[in-house]
Each structure stands twice: as structure tokens, then as C-alpha cells.
Amino acid sequence: MISVEEYQQVVLSQVRxxxxxxxxxxxxxxxxxxxxxxxxLAVPPFDNSAMDGFALRAADVVGAGExxxxxxxxxxxxxxxxxxxxxxxxxxAARIMTGAPLPPGADTIVPVERTDQPMGATELPxxxxxxxxxxxxxxxxxxxEDIEPxxxxxAAGTVLGGAQLASAASAGHGELLVHPRPRVGxxxxxxxxxxxxxxxxxxxxxxxxxxxLAGLVREAGGEPVLLGAVPDDPAxxxxxxxxxxxxLDALVTSGGVSVGTRDVVKAAFEDQLHFTTVAMQPGKPxxxxxxxxxxxxxxxxxxxxxxxxSFHVHVVPALRRLLGRTELRPLERATAAVDWRCPPGRxxxxxxxxxxxxxxxxxxxxxxxxxxxxxxxxxxxxxxALAVVPAEVDAVTAGDEVGLLRW
Amino acid sequence: MISVEEYQQVVLSQVRxxxxxxxxxxxxxxxxxxxxxxxxLAVPPFDNSAMDGFALRAADVVGAGExxxxxxxxxxxxxxxxxxxxxxxxxxAARIMTGAPLPPGADTIVPVERTDQPMGATELPxxxxxxxxxxxxxxxxxxxEDIEPxxxxxAAGTVLGGAQLASAASAGHGELLVHPRPRVGxxxxxxxxxxxxxxxxxxxxxxxxxxxLAGLVREAGGEPVLLGAVPDDPAxxxxxxxxxxxxLDALVTSGGVSVGTRDVVKAAFEDQLHFTTVAMQPGKPxxxxxxxxxxxxxxxxxxxxxxxxSFHVHVVPALRRLLGRTELRPLERATAAVDWRCPPGRxxxxxxxxxxxxxxxxxxxxxxxxxxxxxxxxxxxxxxALAVVPAEVDAVTAGDEVGLLRW
Numbered sequence: 001m002i003s004v005e006e007y008q009q010v011v012l013s014q015v016r017x018x019x020x021x022x023x024x025x026x027x028x029x030x031x032x033x034x035x036x037x038x039x040x041l042a043v044p045p046f047d048n049s050a051m052d053g054f055a056l057r058a059a060d061v062v063g064a065g066e067x068x069x070x071x072x073x074x075x076x077x078x079x080x081x082x083x084x085x086x087x088x089x090x091x092x093a094a095r096i097m098t099g100a101p102l103p104p105g106a107d108t109i110v111p112v113e114r115t116d117q118p119m120g121a122t123e124l125p126x127x128x129x130x131x132x133x134x135x136x137x138x139x140x141x142x143x144x145e146d147i148e149p150x151x152x153x154x155a156a157g158t159v160l161g162g163a164q165l166a167s168a169a170s171a172g173h174g175e176l177l178v179h180p181r182p183r184v185g186x187x188x189x190x191x192x193x194x195x196x197x198x199x200x201x202x203x204x205x206x207x208x209x210x211x212x213l214a215g216l217v218r219e220a221g222g223e224p225v226l227l228g229a230v231p232d233d234p235a236x237x238x239x240x241x242x243x244x245x246x247x248l249d250a251l252v253t254s255g256g257v258s259v260g261t262r263d264v265v266k267a268a269f270e271d272q273l274h275f276t277t278v279a280m281q282p283g284k285p286x287x288x289x290x291x292x293x294x295x296x297x298x299x300x301x302x303x304x305x306x307x308x309x310s311f312h313v314h315v316v317p318a319l320r321r322l323l324g325r326t327e328l329r330p331l332e333r334a335t336a337a338v339d340w341r342c343p344p345g346r347x348x349x350x351x352x353x354x355x356x357x358x359x360x361x362x363x364x365x366x367x368x369x370x371x372x373x374x375x376x377x378x379x380x381x382x383x384x385a386l387a388v389v390p391a392e393v394d395a396v397t398a399g400d401e402v403g404l405l406r407w
Numbered sequence: 408m409i410s411v412e413e414y415q416q417v418v419l420s421q422v423r424x425x426x427x428x429x430x431x432x433x434x435x436x437x438x439x440x441x442x443x444x445x446x447x448l449a450v451p452p453f454d455n456s457a458m459d460g461f462a463l464r465a466a467d468v469v470g471a472g473e474x475x476x477x478x479x480x481x482x483x484x485x486x487x488x489x490x491x492x493x494x495x496x497x498x499x500a501a502r503i504m505t506g507a508p509l510p511p512g513a514d515t516i517v518p519v520e521r522t523d524q525p526m527g528a529t530e531l532p533x534x535x536x537x538x539x540x541x542x543x544x545x546x547x548x549x550x551x552e553d554i555e556p557x558x559x560x561x562a563a564g565t566v567l568g569g570a571q572l573a574s575a576a577s578a579g580h581g582e583l584l585v586h587p588r589p590r591v592g593x594x595x596x597x598x599x600x601x602x603x604x605x606x607x608x609x610x611x612x613x614x615x616x617x618x619x620l621a622g623l624v625r626e627a628g629g630e631p632v633l634l635g636a637v638p639d640d641p642a643x644x645x646x647x648x649x650x651x652x653x654x655l656d657a658l659v660t661s662g663g664v665s666v667g668t669r670d671v672v673k674a675a676f677e678d679q680l681h682f683t684t685v686a687m688q689p690g691k692p693x694x695x696x697x698x699x700x701x702x703x704x705x706x707x708x709x710x711x712x713x714x715x716x717s718f719h720v721h722v723v724p725a726l727r728r729l730l731g732r733t734e735l736r737p738l739e740r741a742t743a744a745v746d747w748r749c750p751p752g753r754x755x756x757x758x759x760x761x762x763x764x765x766x767x768x769x770x771x772x773x774x775x776x777x778x779x780x781x782x783x784x785x786x787x788x789x790x791x792a793l794a795v796v797p798a799e800v801d802a803v804t805a806g807d808e809v810g811l812l813r814w
Binding site: 024025026029030041044045046052077079080081082083084085095097098099100101112113119120121122153154158160161162163164165166167168169170172173174175190191192193195196197198199200201202203204205206207208209211212213214215216217218219226231232258259260261262263266267302303304308380381383 | 431432433436437448451452453459484486487488489490491492502504505506507508519520526527528529560561565567568569570571572573574575576577579580581582597598599600602603604605606607608609610611612613614615616618619620621622623624625626633638639665666667668669670673674709710711715787788790
């Protein structure tokens with residue numbers, strides 16, 4: 001048996017980040033930016049109006065008020081999107097909508113509410129009575145007042161949500177260099193597996209591991225590619241994997257890696273993957289290797305709790321590496337809320353419930369009332385994290401400090 | 408002007424949850440379960456072996472040990488997935504793999520490591536030497552020991568991740584009744600808009616609002632349907648909306664709802680939506696209505712900060728309602744880290760940075776150095792929440808308590 005750290009090192013030393021890809025903004029949502037982004041456009045890109053109203057020279061309405069309106073001739077009509085903007089003649093006013101370019105010569109905007117004009121769609125008037133004195137620059141958005149070309153917009157590593165993507169769009173970008181979502185093949189092995197929802201015959205069970213793995217891949221930022229349940233036939237398994245490999249960035253299998261007579265993953269890949277035992281419980285038998293010089297393959301044990309634990313301990317760090325992240329998720333500290341037993345000589349990863357409400361550290365307890373029995377698939381649904389207990393500890397007592405690995 | 412609460416009430420009173428849909432497990436990831444789920448299968452569905460080894464009667468190996476092996480004839484070979492299982496004759500042993508059905512008559516499993524047999528793929532031996540005494544029931548998983556048919560598995564409202572979906576599969580389900588993701592059309596209006604990445608001409612700007620809305624819809628649990636940027640032409644807008652409506656559960660537009668001469672959404676939908684002003688800043692002009700008796704339509708103002716704020720204040724609660732959630736997101740409490748000014752008579756929603764590290768309440772400060780100017784699209788990327796200040800407050804002083812709306 002090798003230690004968890006040694007095995008993680010074996011895995012991570014063979015996993016390289018995927019090449020960043022340039023994708024349209026709409027395809028970048030939820031991904032991480034792979035470069036520092038600077039503006040190629042000014043924001044706003046030209047001087048424009050912040051209000052619906054009239055563009056004019058402040059000097060032309062000095063002393064204007066409700067009782068002392070200044071009447072100016074209306075010389076232009078400037079809706080947003082107008083691309084040819086005539087100069088504003090001295091003493092004139094241009095009707096202007098929010099976002100339209102400020103006409104050269106104008107230095108202020110008077111909102112329509114402060115004139116004699118009605119709001120809404122109306123004919124262009126010949127003149128407008130201005131009911132307020134205007135400050136130069138009022139309601140004018142100056143070119144580049146938010147961002148100038150070359151200014152930083154988003155830092156490499158930013159997770160791209162709607163707001164970040166909108167900022168990138170405003171700053172001139174239509175595509176972004178991102179860390180792409182790894183395409184991760186998932187398959188379960190075993191003659192006993194039937195599709196979920198099918199009534200299993202005697203000796204058969206639903207293939208819950210494919211469903212579990214697909215979900216875990218998605219939760220870890222990957223795109224699952226379902227390869228289905230494969231029977232215990234090495235030639236068939238090789239066919240399925242070989243046929244899918246070109247489309248995959250990684251592959252995760254469940255089952256067929258232990259000491260049985262028909263352990264199909266071991267049989268099919270004995271020359272291509274390295275099978276070993278890791279000092280952890282559950283999840284002792286593990287296989288790993290890189291196929292086609294490019295695709296990391298994780299051959300996990302078959303029982304669902306082992307799959308869950310192996311995925312979080314071995315596959316998640318590798319998927320993070322594929323996604324361009326270098327830091328490992330740190331183990332948090334927690335306090336055991338109850339007693340439980342631990343396997344001798346193996347680090348325990350126990351599906352756990354987490355209670356944040358009391359004390360300086362979160363309290364954890366096993367999510368399965370019956371203990372850590374790895375067949376308790378239905379109790380998996382309740383687990384919120386893994387409690388982590390060192391290999392040299394034989395029993396945990398309420399109040400002991402333990403590790404906590406959240407997902 | 409009406410209050411934010413009155414307007415939210417107007418909106419929510421006209422939005423009904425979408426009908427739950429039954430979807431395959433793989434399509435249910437990330438959705439909420441719409442019914443309490445009980446098991447239709449036992450877990451495990453039959454008595455089976457937890458180890459690779461030999462099934463036998465414990466009584467037949469009493470006193471066995473390394474030095475005193477008991478040799479039993481091997482009467483059957485039971486791989487996982489085997490569907491016909493012969494009775495175990497008294498005094499015999501059946502080779503059995505993990506997950507295979509326990510043969511009638513056997514009451515215990517001896518792992519292969521505790522026998523004279525090698526691990527891995529080997530011929531079926533004629534006999535096996537057992538090197539340990541066995542406890543009845545050891546390494547046997549009993550039918551239903553995790554879950555019996557009829558037992559509860561998942562509660563209505565559970566968000567379905569990989570572990571929950573795997574539990575549903577194991578408990579017999581291939582499809583689940585879920586609250587479907589609303590399909591939400593998004594479109595931006597304005598003659599000035601060009602596609603992101605296109606070099607805008609004079610007077611033109613990139614359509615960042617479509618990108619923003621698509622991302623916000625996704626973050627709120629909806630599926631965005633991009634309808635593009637529509638020019639300020641009411642007939643064209645009506646065409647686009649009419650053509651898309653059958654495919655939508657909701658629609659969000661930006662721009663064209665204010666007091667300008669070409670406010671296209673107002674012009675196109677003046678008979679079908681209700682346009683009003685809400686006592687909030689930004690986001691005062693708002694339009695809302697239900698098209699085709701079914702599709703709620705949110706006509707938001709056009710500037711990006713107004714879009715962001717209006718979306719979180721008005722659209723998110725409605726999308727939650729479509730998703731079958733009835734509770735409103737509570738406003739949290741926070742402390743202002745700096746001073747800022749507030750608009751008179753309107754509730755302020757200020758894009759903010761949140762600092763959790765000090766004090767009993769999170770500290771908030773404006774995310775835009777320049778204040779709450781609603782054109783500061785690039786500063787949106789930094790905002791982590793909205794600080795919320797009551798309408799009657801004119802100025803916030805560092806240390807004041809304010810509201811906090813996170814996303």
C-alpha cells in the first residue's frame with residue numbers, strides 16, 4: 001500500500017492543464033479566464049447623453065428657471081445609435097436620447113422633464129423652452145470616464161459570470177481565452193448492471209455509478225461524457241474506451257480493479273494502467289495511467305461510497321489541474337460530534353454531516369447511521385462532506401479534531 | 408412612483424410555478440425534486456457478497472486457522488451479475504465475487520486473502536483451504552439493509568447532485584419529477600447596439616446587456632434563450648417576441664422603457680405591458696405584464712447597472728417562483744465601511760464589495776470608486792452584492808447598518 005499523498009503525487013505528476021481556448025462570450029459562462037484582460041475600447045466609447053432631453057451650451061441658459069425659461073431653436077434630433085452628428089450651432093439645442101453622441105459644441109444635457117416638451121414619442125419641435133440653468137458637464141458621460149483602452153478589466157483566473165462577461169463585451173471583446181471544461185468519459189463496469197429505472201432481475205442492480213460519476217464530474221467543472229455500463233468483458237471494454245478516447249480529456253471508470261476473478265478493468269488495461277492499493281478507507285484499490293499520451297484514466301473501485309471518496313480525493317485535484325488550477329484544496333479542521341471507529345493503518349474518509357452552528361470549528365458526524373459501510377448508497381445523498389481521520393488513529397471520540405474535505 | 412414591495416407584489420401575483428416535469432436522471436442534475444421520493448427497490452436488492460472470496464456455512468469452518476485450515480469442495484462459481492444461483496450443499500463452498508448473490512444455504516463470506524487461493528483471475532479450483540474461522544453474516548450484505556421498498560429516499564425540494572441522483576437510481580428510479588429550468592428569452596433594444604467584438608462605429612456600443620442577461624438568467628437557475636439585439640423599431644420587436652413566445656417561459660428585455668421619443672419596448676407593448684416607475688435607484692422605469700396568458704415579461708431599463716439591479720430585485724424572485732420556490736430571499740444585514748450618498752425618496756441598490764473578515768456583520772463598500780453612476784459597466788464585474796438603503800435615508804455614514812442582497 002502507498003500513502004494517499006504518494007498516490008496523489010503519482011497522479012498529479014502526469015496531469016497537465018488543458019490548452020486554453022478562445023471562445024465566444026456566451027460560451028464562456030462559468031469558466032475561468034486564462035489571461036489578464038485589458039480594454040480595447042473606451043467605456044463609454046464616445047461622449048454621450050445620460051438622459052433623454054436636449055443638448056446645449058450651458059452658457060446659453062444662464063438664469064433660466066420655471067418663471068424665466070430660455071427658448072432655444074431645436075437644430076437636430078439625435079436618437080441613440082445615430083452615427084452622423086452635426087455640430088451644435090451657438091444658441092441652439094439638439095433633442096437627444098440617452099446614449100446618443102453629444103453633438104460637438106454642446107457641453108450639457110437638460111432632461112426633458114425640465115423643459116416645456118412632453119415625455120415620450122413626439123414630433124421634433126421647432127424650439128424648446130428650457131426651465132433650468134444647466135451646469136456644464138451635467139448628464140454628460142465622457143468618453144473613457146469608466147475605462148480607457150489598455151486599462152485592466154479582468155484578471156486571469158476570474159470566474160466568468162454574467163457581469164464579468166458584460167464588462168468584457170463593453171471593453172471591446174467578443175471572445176475570451178478560457179480554461180475549457182474537460183470532457184470526462186464516465187463508465188461503470190459489471191455484468192450485474194442494468195439501466196436505472198429498469199426492473200433488475202435476480203443478481204442485477206441499477207447502474208447508479210454512471211449517474212454518480214456524471215454528476216460529480218459536472219460538480220467539479222467538467223463535462224461528463226456517458227459511456228454507459230460495460231459488461232465484464234475486457235475486449236468489449238477496450239473497444240468502448242478506444243472508440244471514445246479521441247473525444248475525451250479524461251476518463252473515470254468504476255469497478256473491476258480489485259482481487260476478483262473477473263476484474264475487467266484490470267484485465268483490459270493491465271499493460272496500460274498502474275494498479276495499486278492506497279492506504280485509505282474506502283477506496284483502497286486504485287488504477288491510474290495516461291492513455292494515448294494525453295488522457296488521464298482513473299480506474300476507481302466499484303462500490304458507490306468508494307467511488308464518491310476516490311473521486312473527491314484523487315479525481316477532483318486532477319480535474320482542477322486540467323482546469324489550470326495549481327493549488328490543492330486545503331483540508332479544513334472540524335470537531336467530531338460523536339464517537340466512531342476507524343480502520344487500522346488506513347486514512348479514513350467518512351461521508352459526514354456538517355453542523356456549523358456551534359463552536360469555533362464545524363461539528364461533523366457520520367451521514368450513515370450504520371457507520372461507514374461502503375454499500376450504503378442511499379445514505380450518500382445526505383452526506384455534505386468527508387471527515388478525514390489519520391491512518392494511525394483507531395477510534396474517534398466526540399470532541400476530537402478531525403479533517404474535513406468539503407465539496 | 409410605487410414602492411419596491413408594491414411592484415414585487417404586482418409581479419409575483421401574476422407568476423405561477425411551471426408544471427413539474429418527469430425527466431431522466433441524467434437530465435435532472437442541478438434541478439429540484441418536485442415530489443417526495445420513496446424506494447421502489449430494496450437496497451441492496453438481494454443478499455450479496457461484500458468481498459471477493461468464498462461463500463460457505465460458518466459451521467463448516469469452526470476452528471479453522473492458518474495452521475488448521477479446513478478444506479472444502481468448491482461447488483459453484485458466482486461472478487457478479489450471475490442470475491441463476493444454485494443452493495450451496497452442506498460442507499461446500501462457492502467462489503463468489505463482490506456483489507454476486509449469496510447462494511441459498513451459505514451464511515458467511517471468507518475473503519480470498521484468507522484462503523489458499525491466489526487473488527485475481529484464476530481457474531475455478533476443485534477445493535479451497537479456509538484459513539480462518541468465520542462469523543455468520545460476515546461480509547454479507549443483506550437485502551434491504553440500507554433501504555426497504557417504500558422507505559423515504561429524497562425529500563421534495565432536494566437539489567439533485569450526483570450523489571442524490573445515484574441514490575434515486577439505486578432505489579429503483581430512472582426518471583424524477585423535477586421543477587424544470589425556465590426558458591427565459593433575453594433581448595436588448597437599441598439602434599446603437601452592435602455584436603460584442605465588432606468594432607463599433609461612432610455612436611455605437613457593444614451589446615453587453617444580452618450577455619449580462621444571459622448570464623444572470625443562468626445564475627438564477629434558468630436557461631437563457633438569446634434573441635439578440637433588436638433595433639428601435641416596434642414592428643420588428645413585436646415580430647421577434649411573437650416568433651419566440653411559444654418557446655419561452657419568461658422574457659426579459661433591456662432598454663426602451665423610459666421617457667425618450669423612441670422607447671421601443673413601450674411603443675411595441677403599450678397595450679400589453681404595464682409601464683410604471685418604482686421608487687428605487689437605479690431601475691426606476693419598469694414594465695411588466697404576461698403575454699399569451701402565460702409568459703411573464705420584464706421590460707427593464709437599458710443601462711447595465713439598472714439591468715443588474717432590476718434583475719436581482721424583480722426578475723430573480725419571479726424565476727424562483729417559476730422554479731416552485733415560494734420563500735423570498737431574505738435581506739441580510741451589513742455595516743457600511745465608508746460614507747456614500749443616497750438618492751432622495753428612492754430605495755438605493757448599490758453594487759458593493761463585501762468584506763467578511765471583521766466584526767459581527769459583513770462590511771460593505773461601493774464597488775465603483777466613482778459612486779453609483781449607473782454607466783460604470785466595467786465596475787460591475789467587481790461587485791459581489793447589492794447594498795440596500797431605505798428611501799428615507801439621504802446619506803450613509805461609515806458604521807451605519809444597511810441591507811445586503813447577495814447573489
